[in-house]
Amino acid sequence: xxxxxxxxxxxxxxxxxxxxxxxxxxxxxxxxxxxxxxxxxxxxxxxxxxxxxxxxxxxxxxxxxxxxxxxxxxxxxxxxxxxxxxxxxxxxxxxxxxxxxxxxxxxxxxxxxxxxxxxxxxxxxxxxxxxxxxxxxxxxxxxxx
Numbered sequence: 001x002x003x004x005x006x007x008x009x010x011x012x013x014x015x016x017x018x019x020x021x022x023x024x025x026x027x028x029x030x031x032x033x034x035x036x037x038x039x040x041x042x043x044x045x046x047x048x049x050x051x052x053x054x055x056x057x058x059x060x061x062x063x064x065x066x067x068x069x070x071x072x073x074x075x076x077x078x079x080x081x082x083x084x085x086x087x088x089x090x091x092x093x094x095x096x097x098x099x100x101x102x103x104x105x106x107x108x109x110x111x112x113x114x115x116x117x118x119x120x121x122x123x124x125x126x127x128x129x130x131x132x133x134x135x136x137x138x139x140x141x142x143x144x145x
Contacts, residue, residue: 002028002114006023006024006026006099006101006115007021007099007118007120008021008022008024008080009118009120010120011080012090012097012120013122014122015089016089017086017087017089018084018085018087018089019087019089020083020084021082021083022080023082024077024078024080025075025076025077025081025103025114026101026103026114026116027103027112027114029077030075030076031104031105032070032073033055033057033062033073033074034067034068035104036067036101036104038050038064038100038102039064039083039100040053040098040099040100040101040102041097041098042098043085044096048087050064051063053083054083054085054086055081055083055084056082057079057082060073061084083099091122092123093123094119094120094121096118096119097117097118097120098115098117099115099117100113100115
């Protein structure tokens with residue numbers, strides 16, 4: 001339903017044991033975590049295994065297998081969760097990130113799927129202020145009007 005909002009812009013970051021990005025649920029009501037059947041991550045055509053994916057909400061981190069039996073926590077509509085992918089950190093530069101979620105909604109006889117794809121950068125700040133600071137230039141001025 002809200003697929004184009006699943007991947008949060010400018011949220012891709014490396015960690016010591018992989019990478020993270022922010023994601024939203026594509027379903028307008030939110031769901032209990034046991035109803036999130038799959039969070040599939042592909043970067044630049046490389047699909048990461050299910051057991052490498054973690055979801056963190058409000059400070060609690062779950063593997064996808066653990067989420068199957070979580071009945072007392074939910075992912076609310078609009079809430080940004082942190083998806084962690086364990087493995088090798090990504091190289092600096094632009095990457096195509098694909099996110100697929102499969103959800104079980106109680107009143108639907110089929111799984112609901114959400115798909116989003118975005119080009120995100122890691123380790124590269126292309127903002128004008130960052131370029132000026134790197135070049136040793138003075139403060140940036142923004143024209144009015």
